[in-house]
Amino acid sequence: MVFGLPHDLDSYEIIHKFGSNEDVGTTFEPISIGGIYRTPQPAAATALRVKAGSANDTAAGSGAREITLEGLDSTGAYVSEALATAGASASSNSSASFIRLYRAYVSASGTYATASAGSHSANIVIENSAGTEDWLTIQSTGFPRSQSEVGAYTVPLGKKAYVISYTIDVDSQKTADILFFKRGSILDASAPYEAMRLVFELTGLSGQETVQPKTPIGPFDELTDIGFMAKAAATAVVGVDFELILTDN
Numbered sequence: 132m133v134f135g136l137p138h139d140l141d142s143y144e145i146i147h148k149f150g151s152n153e154d155v156g157t158t159f160e161p162i163s164i165g166g167i168y169r170t171p172q173p174a175a176a177t178a179l180r181v182k183a184g185s186a187n188d189t190a191a192g193s194g195a196r197e198i199t200l201e202g203l204d205s206t207g208a209y210v211s212e213a214l215a216t217a218g219a220s221a222s223s224n225s226s227a228s229f230i231r232l233y234r235a236y237v238s239a240s241g242t243y244a245t246a247s248a249g250s251h252s253a254n255i256v257i258e259n260s261a262g263t264e265d266w267l268t269i270q271s272t273g274f275p276r277s278q279s280e281v282g283a284y285t286v287p288l289g290k291k292a293y294v295i296s297y298t299i300d301v302d303s304q305k306t307a308d309i310l311f312f313k314r315g316s317i318l319d320a321s322a323p324y325e326a327m328r329l330v331f332e333l334t335g336l337s338g339q340e341t342v343q344p345k346t347p348i349g350p351f352d353e354l355t356d357i358g359f360m361a362k363a364a365a366t367a368v369v370g371v372d373f374e375l376i377l378t379d380n
Contacts, residue, residue: 146292146375148233150282151270152361155369159310159360162282162371164268168358169232170285173318176205176230178260181214181222185253187241189218195251195277197239198269200225202232207288207318207354213238216255224260230317231285231356232257232266237277249275282371283358285317286351290377293347294357297373300339305367309333315355330357353380 150162160166171177181188181198188194197213204210210227217223235257240250255269270276286292301307314327330348333340351357361369 142378144377146284146377147372148282148284148375149280149370149372150359151280151368151370152282153368155307155361155363155367157362157364159308159362162359162361162369164270164280165265167265167267168281168283169264169266170314170317170356171230172320173205173230174320176228178224178226178228179214179232179257179266180224180260180262181216182256182258182262182265183217183219183221184255185251186218187252188216188255190215191241192216192218193241193252195237195239195255196241197237198222198255198257199236199238200229200232200257201234202229203285203287204228205230209287221258221262229266233281233284235267235269235279237269237275240277244277250277251275280370282373283356284375286353286355286357286377288353289380291350291352291380292355292357292378293349293351293376294344295347295374295376296341296343297359297371298339298341299333299336299359300368300370301336301363302367302369303338305363305365306335306337307361307363307367307369309336309369309371310360311357312360313351313355313357315352317354317356327356347376
């Protein structure tokens with residue numbers, strides 16, 4: 132048994148999540164590029180697209196040719212869709228409508244990547260179909276990441292999750308406070324709503340801290356948002372890496 136779960140690997144899935152926020156300020160915000168994790172209600176579900184960007188990041192270009200999105204649709208079910216990039220123009224809209232987007236990655240590139248040549252040419256930004264709201268960024272600063280960095284997750288319909296480990300990194304010589312929240316019943320359309328509730332808090336962190344609890348944190352039921360937020364005394368870079376076990380209900 133692992134944390135009281137069976138050894139049968141077909142019965143559960145390991146979810147590895149990590150996030151980074153390079154501009155954490157003095158108010159709490161998600162640990163993700165741009166400090167964003169969109170959480171609309173089902174009535175506001177939206178198609179998504181790749182925002183206009185580098186001319187090289189196009190379906191026949193030398194950069195990113197395809198981006199795969201992973202999240203939840205308006206019913207809370209897991210949904211994944213690949214979008215062809217369109218360079219200096221926005222891509223076509225996704226056929227699926229999303230209420231959560233917790234991962235995106237470059238799934239096809241025009242470059243055989245090396246340590247000196249990455250798989251996309253510029254930041255890849257995912258936005259809503261109206262082009263009015265950014266949802267996620269795949270960073271290229273320093274070196275193209277080809278993978279989003281979102282320190283949050285939403286448990287899909289029919290599943291439950293347990294946190295089995297987490298690591299927090301804070302700029303050396305700086306301190307940050309960390310909150311880990313949960314918010315259930317994400318499909319509720321009217322009040323009363325389930326509260327966004329603190330699970331644990333870490334204060335005055337500097338450097339790196341890794342925790343592997345003796346028992347898992349959870350369970351977090353289906354249709355529950357979970358994620359890390361941070362604030363700092365002075366602008367800081369904060370990262371988080373955490374692992375979940377996902378099981379069927």
